Amino acid sequence: MFITAKEASKKWGISEARVTTLCKEGRIPNVTKKGNRWFIPINANKPADLxxxxxxxxxxxxxxxxxxxxxxxxxxxxxxxxxxxxxxxxxxxxxxxxxxxxxxxxxxxxxxxxxxxxxxxxxxxxxxxxxxxxxxxxxxxxxxxxxxxxxxxxxxxxxxxxxxxxxxxxxxxxxxxxxxxxxxxxxxxxxxxxxxxxxxxxxxxxxxxxxxxxxxxxxxxxxxxxxxxxxxxxxxxxxxxxxxxxxxxxxxxxxxxxDAWSILEINVDDSYIIPEEQEEMIYAWDEFRRGTGIQVIGFPIWLDSFGVGIENDEIVFNSQGYDEMPAWKKKFLLLNRKLYINNKEFIDKWVQRYDMMNKIKLYKKFEWNCGKDVTNIHDCLIQIRQSGIRAKRPTFYPSLVAIINTPIIWDRKKQHFRKLTPRETANLQSFHAGFKFQGTDATKYRQLGNSxxxxxxxxxxxxxxxxxxxxxxxxxxxx
CATH class of the missing domain: 3.40.50.150 (Vaccinia Virus protein VP39)
Incomplete structure (x- = not known):
């Protein structure tokens, strides 16, 4: 019989991340790995912390x-x-x-x-x-x-x-x-x-x-x-x-x-599931990515730069102040316009289906920072921030900050996207498993972001x- 790394951490009084490290280092005999999860023999002894x-x-x-x-x-x-x-x-x-x-x-x-x-x-x-x-x-x-x-x-x-x-x-x-x-x-x-x-x-x-x-x-x-x-x-x-x-x-x-998954808890309260509207927008942009047939999007997608429904490029560029833009922004505007023109039929229907033109600005922007390494949106780290929705490789999380901008992951058990919990962000700061927090989650995130x-x-x-x-x-x- 086997127990999970989470169960072993509670049994031995150490962090789940530490159990995972001991598994990787071969310090626990006869462990097995399925996907990204480690399983430890139920009768295994806690290795000495040398x-x-x-x-x-x-x-x-x-x-x-x-x-x-x-x-x-x-x-x-x-x-x-x-x-x-x-x-x-x-x-x-x-x-x-x-x-x-x-x-x-x-x-x-x-x-x-x-x-x-x-x-x-x-x-x-x-x-x-x-x-x-x-x-x-x-x-x-x-x-x-x-x-x-x-x-x-x-x-x-x-x-x-x-x-x-x-x-x-x-x-x-x-x-x-x-x-x-x-x-x-x-x-x-x-x-x-x-x-x-x-x-x-x-x-x-x-x-x-x-x-x-x-x-x-x-x-x-x-x-x-x-x-x-x-x-x-x-x-x-x-x-x-x-x-x-x-x-x-x-x-x-x-x-x-x-490696990003190594700090996650197994049983998380439903309160960390993100709002339905946010989850819909993540799926909407994933549908956009697949519908345009672009495996790798190497630039930020700005819906407002598409010129949806406008045939004349000059009108689109002039309306966005093209002549006064810095060179990098001109480049992205041109790439976004070209993306729209080449996929106009799909994008027009997509925009109408999700009423995208009436969404708040941060829902109108998307970045795919996974290259070819990830194909499924469920395998990404997600951020929803003022610069838009960003999908990243599950290698490491962006820096925790004092403001509330908690990374989002797909919880396979709940079948929903959710925020990292305060305990998971504490794992990212290497706080020991017994560390206690008080106050609201907002307070905990802020304290850990400053730590x-x-x-x-x-x-x-x-x-x-x-x-x-x-x-x-x-x-x-x-x-």
């Missing part, structure tokens, strides 16, 4: 603080490595509730606004963790960087805390990918940390969960630092941490088509600590 035991034995007894803590991504990673959280700071009330729900021992040490914290009221600690606010650097913001008077200066609050704690040995910072786009931002970070006697990463480290076989594209910048006097001088020789020093290559793993990926931080933390002299956390290296 990763956890080795790490904790090596890095036990260090203390860390968790600034701009969110719901505790850094906390999970550092605790896994053997750390004790001395103090955390978070300003969002909903995040504070979730943090306290999961880390009850830190409740009295969880403070609010970082600006109101006197560095001298924090006890001695070894590691400073901070996912400092990304708005000054994000594409979604004004990108004022350190010139943002409200949020850009929060980096300097981190520096104030370091100035009050010369005993700090390591720094682990995280921010959005855009932080690395302006050399001015990176130069400020480099200069300030080097003033404080740290070797830091020579260049911004840009990593995504997908680099490690986790099915999510989410590029973030990581900044690591080690106090100069505790470094292993045989490895770090010229003032910087080089990417090769971290030995990340051994952790890299490429995502494959179908950090726990597995990446585990890997980076371990790699960073390995660059120190032996015995750095037994009290011998205190300064």
């Amino acid at each position: 990763r956890c035991y080795k790490v904790k034995e090596k890095f036990a007894h260090f203390k860390f603080i968790d600034l701009f803590a969110g719901i505790g991504g850094f906390h999970q990673a550092m605790r896994y490595l053997g750390g004790e959280c001395l103090m955390a700071a978070e300003i969002n009330e909903e995040c504070i509730k979730t943090y306290n729900l999961n880390f009850k021992t830190i409740e009295k040490q969880l403070r609010g606004d970082v600006n109101n914290i006197d560095p001298l009221t924090i006890g001695p600690f070894d590691v400073l963790c901070a996912g400092f606010p990304c708005q000054p650097f994000s594409k979604a913001g004004a990108q004022q960087g350190f010139h943002d008077k409200k949020r850009g200066n929060l980096f300097y609050k981190i520096m104030d805390i370091l100035d009050g704690h010369p005993e700090v040995k390591f720094i682990i910072l995280e921010n959005v990918r855009n932080l690395a786009d302006k050399s001015e931002n990176w130069d400020i970070i480099t200069s300030e940390l080097m003033k404080r006697n740290f070797y830091i990463t020579e260049e911004p480290i840009i990593l995504s969960p997908s680099d490690f076989g986790i099915p999510q594209i989410r590029e973030r910048v990581y900044i690591l630092g080690i106090r100069k006097d505790i470094r292993n001088e045989e490895i770090l020789t010229n003032g910087f941490i080089h990417i090769d020093d971290l030995k990340l290559d051994k952790h890299f793993k490429q995502c494959q088509i179908g 950090v990926n726990v597995r990446i931080l585990k890997i980076l933390g371990k790699s960073l600590f390995n660059l120190a002299n032996k015995g750095w956390n037994d009290g011998k290296n205190e300064k």
Whole structure:
């Protein structure tokens, strides 16, 4: 008899994603795979978690603080490595509730606004963790960087805390990918940390969960630092941490088509099924794709650029301001017009059947980003966003964001399209299976969209600590 990976995860108290990884690695004897699902012998024993035991034995007894803590991504990673959280700071009330729900021992040490914290009221600690606010650097913001008077200066609050704690040995910072786009931002970070006697990463480290076989594209910048006097001088020789020093290559793993399904739950509430109108529009565009006979659509489809019912190309182009368009947009307009002319009979009937001209704008746009790798719409990852309905290969999900734009998948059991559940998005962020959430689903999605990926931080933390002299956390290296 066999049980599913989901059932094994509950039986052993680990995540379903971890069970899947153990199956792939051959750690569970006599497993079998049918389609994308693994089945485990009912009498199989849980494999020993050698990763956890080795790490904790090596890095036990260090203390860390968790600034701009969110719901505790850094906390999970550092605790896994053997750390004790001395103090955390978070300003969002909903995040504070979730943090306290999961880390009850830190409740009295969880403070609010970082600006109101006197560095001298924090006890001695070894590691400073901070996912400092990304708005000054994000594409979604004004990108004022350190010139943002409200949020850009929060980096300097981190520096104030370091100035009050010369005993700090390591720094682990995280921010959005855009932080690395302006050399001015990176130069400020480099200069300030080097003033404080740290070797830091020579260049911004840009990593995504997908680099490690986790099915999510989410590029973030990581900044690591080690106090100069505790470094292993045989490895770090010229003032910087080089990417090769971290030995990340051994952790890299490429995502494959179908990996997106590895984070899914088996039994999901019907409330996650998408509205009937959305499902109809997904099927309508799938019918369009098949009806036009185009196996690969290599450009975005814009219904309003077809010129439905208009014979004269010039009228269509002039009505859309063709002469003032950038070159890329002119190209797509011409391709859409040609697609309509070549399939006019089918498209006219299709438009009328679904009353497409009266739909909202986002239903009038479609992208097929699967190439020839996928033929069935049920095998795609779907997004419904302001830029339209997008079908993607099931290799990895797009980046989780703080706004609600949850990916959609086909649930074979329910025979409907549905949104990812909060637990599934937590799997994409590598949150452990026992992590608890409170509040509405909207709150949970937002918190996870703002969070950090726990597995990446585990890997980076371990790699960073390995660059120190032996015995750095037994009290011998205190300064």
